[in-house]
Amino acid sequence: MRGIMQRIHAFRKALPFLLAVAMLLPSLRPAFAATAEKEEEAEVSRIYYVSSDGTRLLSCQYELQSSGDEAIRELFTAICGGNFSDGNSAVPSGVTLNHIAWQEDSLVLYLEGNYPEAGTAEETLCRLVIVKTLLAKAGVESVIINVNNEPLKSADGSEVGRIRESDFLMDVATSPDETRKVIVTLYFANENGTALVTEDIMAELSMDETIESGVMRLLIAGPTEKDHRATIPQGVSLLSVSVRNRICYVNVSGAFTSQDNPVSQMLSVYSIVNSLSILADVDQVQLAVDGSSDITMQENISLAAPLSADWSLVEQ
Amino acid sequence: MLTVNFILTRAYLRAEINSSVASMEAEARILVDQMTKSGYFQGNDDAVNNALLDQMAENWNGRIRIVDAGLRIIRDTYSRDEGMYLTADPVLAALRGGYVNHYDAASHTLYFTEPITSLDENASVIGVIVVNIDTTRIEAPIREQQRNAILLMVIFLVLITFASLILLHYTCKPLNTLALSINKASDGSYRKVNVPNYRETQRISDAFNRTLGRLQILDQSRQEFVSNVAHELKTPITSIRVLADSLMGMGEAPVELYQDFMKDISEEIDRESKIIDDLLSLSRLDNNAIPLNIARTNVNEKMELILKRLAPIAKVRNIELLFESFRPVMADIDDVKLTLAVTNLVENAIKYNKDDGWVKVSLNADYQFFYIKVSDSGVGIPEDALEHVFERFYRVDKARSRATGGTGLGLAISRGIVAMHHGEIKVYSKMGEGTTFVVRIPLHYIEED
Numbered sequence: 001m002r003g004i005m006q007r008i009h010a011f012r013k014a015l016p017f018l019l020a021v022a023m024l025l026p027s028l029r030p031a032f033a034a035t036a037e038k039e040e041e042a043e044v045s046r047i048y049y050v051s052s053d054g055t056r057l058l059s060c061q062y063e064l065q066s067s068g069d070e071a072i073r074e075l076f077t078a079i080c081g082g083n084f085s086d087g088n089s090a091v092p093s094g095v096t097l098n099h100i101a102w103q104e105d106s107l108v109l110y111l112e113g114n115y116p117e118a119g120t121a122e123e124t125l126c127r128l129v130i131v132k133t134l135l136a137k138a139g140v141e142s143v144i145i146n147v148n149n150e151p152l153k154s155a156d157g158s159e160v161g162r163i164r165e166s167d168f169l170m171d172v173a174t175s176p177d178e179t180r181k182v183i184v185t186l187y188f189a190n191e192n193g194t195a196l197v198t199e200d201i202m203a204e205l206s207m208d209e210t211i212e213s214g215v216m217r218l219l220i221a222g223p224t225e226k227d228h229r230a231t232i233p234q235g236v237s238l239l240s241v242s243v244r245n246r247i248c249y250v251n252v253s254g255a256f257t258s259q260d261n262p263v264s265q266m267l268s269v270y271s272i273v274n275s276l277s278i279l280a281d282v283d284q285v286q287l288a289v290d291g292s293s294d295i296t297m298q299e300n301i302s303l304a305a306p307l308s309a310d311w312s313l314v315e316q
Numbered sequence: 317m318l319t320v321n322f323i324l325t326r327a328y329l330r331a332e333i334n335s336s337v338a339s340m341e342a343e344a345r346i347l348v349d350q351m352t353k354s355g356y357f358q359g360n361d362d363a364v365n366n367a368l369l370d371q372m373a374e375n376w377n378g379r380i381r382i383v384d385a386g387l388r389i390i391r392d393t394y395s396r397d398e399g400m401y402l403t404a405d406p407v408l409a410a411l412r413g414g415y416v417n418h419y420d421a422a423s424h425t426l427y428f429t430e431p432i433t434s435l436d437e438n439a440s441v442i443g444v445i446v447v448n449i450d451t452t453r454i455e456a457p458i459r460e461q462q463r464n465a466i467l468l469m470v471i472f473l474v475l476i477t478f479a480s481l482i483l484l485h486y487t488c489k490p491l492n493t494l495a496l497s498i499n500k501a502s503d504g505s506y507r508k509v510n511v512p513n514y515r516e517t518q519r520i521s522d523a524f525n526r527t528l529g530r531l532q533i534l535d536q537s538r539q540e541f542v543s544n545v546a547h548e549l550k551t552p553i554t555s556i557r558v559l560a561d562s563l564m565g566m567g568e569a570p571v572e573l574y575q576d577f578m579k580d581i582s583e584e585i586d587r588e589s590k591i592i593d594d595l596l597s598l599s600r601l602d603n604n605a606i607p608l609n610i611a612r613t614n615v616n617e618k619m620e621l622i623l624k625r626l627a628p629i630a631k632v633r634n635i636e637l638l639f640e641s642f643r644p645v646m647a648d649i650d651d652v653k654l655t656l657a658v659t660n661l662v663e664n665a666i667k668y669n670k671d672d673g674w675v676k677v678s679l680n681a682d683y684q685f686f687y688i689k690v691s692d693s694g695v696g697i698p699e700d701a702l703e704h705v706f707e708r709f710y711r712v713d714k715a716r717s718r719a720t721g722g723t724g725l726g727l728a729i730s731r732g733i734v735a736m737h738h739g740e741i742k743v744y745s746k747m748g749e750g751t752t753f754v755v756r757i758p759l760h761y762i763e764e765d
Contacts, residue, residue, distance in 0.1 A: 053412065054408060054412055055405060055408045055412055055414065056405045057403065057405065057408070118386075119384070119386040119388075120386050121385060121386055121387050121411050123386060124386050124387040124401050125387075125408075128403050155386065156359075166400075169400055169401065169402045169403065169404060170403060170404055172402070172404045172406050172407065172418075172427050172429065172448070173420075173425065173448065174379055174394075174427075174448040178394060178396065179394070180379065180393065180394035180395070180396075181395060182374075207377070207378065207425070207448065207450045208377070208450040208452050210374075210377060211374055280371060281375070
């Protein structure tokens with residue numbers, strides 16, 4: 001009896017120690033495993049396919065078994081008619097990879113079989129998954145596809161040539177630094193400040209900028225041509241600009257009425273009015289200085305009512 | 317409230333966006349149908365349609381891209397992505413006929429995609445129109461509305477705070493007045509308090525005034541009592557003084573005269589002593605200084621004892637003493653004290669009686685109380701004096717009581733003793749006919765107050 005109790009007690013005492021050892025054991029395994037893995041070196045690649053309903057591009061991890069050119073073949077086979085749990089391959093199963101070649105910085109694929117028809121979404125997606133799947137492994141810039149010994153052609157018959165990953169946009173959203181180019185006509189003053197002259201400028205506008213605010217921004221920035229003079233005094237800033245019922249409401253800061261003006265206030269006012277009036281959705285311009293239109297400029301120009309363009313001021 | 321504002325603003329914004337998208341989609345569809353009809357997607361992208369696209373994009377403060385059935389961007393109003401392939405998921409979805417719109421409030425942008433269908437009976441999807449919009453202009457009025465609402469709320473909040481502070485101040489003013497008045501009154505001026513502004517303050521004022529009244533009465537009776545005591549104590553002393561002075565002033569006087577005067581002085585000293593004893597008893601009674609010695613007693617026996625002791629006094633004026641008992645009464649009483657209380661009553665009945673009159677003591681009991689009735693055929697007590705007889709030193713006819721030698725404290729002491737037994741004492745009287753005192757005491761003494 002006593003012997004058993006002693007043994008149980010001893011076991012009880014040893015238990016925590018045993019548990020600790022048991023928990024530590026697994027962490028020793030990686031040390032062993034790592035050395036074993038080094039011999040295998042399974043590389044993980046990413047393969048692309050399309051969702052079952054065809055509305056999404058999907059990808060999953062793929063363990064390469066081979067390396068070098070063989071790996072390329074292996075990847076192609078994976079994306080071609082492969083088994084995907086939540087989708088289908090974008091490359092029809094009837095397409096096969098005959099051989100590959102390397103040309104400068106391109107991977108050339110010689111495909112055979114029922115390659116999708118040019119100009120269809122199917123063909124575009126097929127191209128896309130080939131490019132995205134193979135380029136990472138191939139380590140080159142572009143892919144050239146030949147189908148049935150003929151270079152791949154687009155719907156209009158021209159050769160597709162080099163296919164780069166950058167040919168494909170994966171995101172609908174437009175980033176804020178993407179600008180649009182619009183040609184605008186701006187009215188500045190001539191050298192003597194006696195009349196208005198035009199400058200056609202390619203304005204680069206971001207998506208949150210209206211063409212009216214772009215015009216104002218450029219007018220304030222000043223002319224680009226050498227013998228043109230700015231019509232807006234230094235230090236003027238645009239407070240707001242909007243269009244309602246074909247009238248453009250422009251609110252500028254107080255510096256607009258300062259005496260430190262390179263040209264006459266008449267030209268200042270009408271450089272703005274003319275530049276905006278030629279825009280498609282503007283007929284008249286209502287100016288305000290620091291929010292107030294109850295101002296009369298020099299030469300009796302009242303800002304109270306909307307102004308129409310005065311073409312007589314333009315140098316003929 | 318602010319939370320509600322934010323939730324509402326979000327809802328308005330969403331609604332505004334949705335309605336904008338709906339109207340833009342409608343416009344787009346019209347233009348796109350027109351473009352389809354004019355063969356835009358058969359490679360006939362003419363300048364007029366392109367200009368219309370540019371204008372529409374400009375109006376919307378956005379960007380329009382047209383994608384063909386092969387996902388190739390064939391028109392971009394930003395002129396950047398033409399020739400590239402837009403293989404994003406929303407476009408893939410649109411190609412299958414789905415409509416996608418996505419609003420990102422953080423970046424103030426919105427995009428939507430719409431399929432372009434052919435006009436023949438197949439109605440197949442021949443392209444997708446992709447629109448990106450900057451939503452700042454759509455959001456602006458709603459944001460402003462939100463700002464105004466918040467501003468209004470803040471102003472409202474400030475006003476409400478002010479208003480309630482002012483209201484509070486004026487509401488509490490009467491309370492402050494009340495507190496001040498009560499303070500002044502309790503300082504000893506006995507000035508009545510009256511703050512009628514609210515029912516509540518009126519009630520407090522009335523209650524306080526009643527308390528003040530009682531205090532005043534108490535104060536008054538205290539003062540009266542003190543002066544009464546002084547007067548009562550002084551009287552025998554004065555008599556002694558007079559007697560002593562006369563003695564001393566007489567010079568040589570016969571021994572019998574001295575003996576007479578000494579007898580009188582002795583009587584006065586006795587009287588004084590009795591008054592002081594009574595006062596002491598009363599004071600001790602008041603302060604609950606004497607403990608009650610409760611024991612189960614045969615009340616009948618005690619009553620008979622009292623009458624036996626007082627018989628000689630009654631005999632002097634030939635007053636008949638009667639004792640009537642309806643049943644034997646055993647009760648929890650302090651027999652010494654109760655005897656004293658009843659003795660006082662019987663003594664009074666004898667004192668204020670006619671010659672050849674009677675005094676009847678009757679004892680009765682029910683299951684709760686026992687009753688002692690002391691009636692006499694005496695002179696009676698006037699109605700207006702009835703409520704005062706138990707007051708200390710109160711005498712209906714001062715001259716009469718002085719002659720009969722009372723202290724004026726007897727009834728007060730009796731009442732005190734009856735109260736200690738948690739009993740009640742009442743008096744009934746008719747002038748010229750007689751007086752009856754009724755004492756009611758619980759059979760069983762209960763400790764509680």
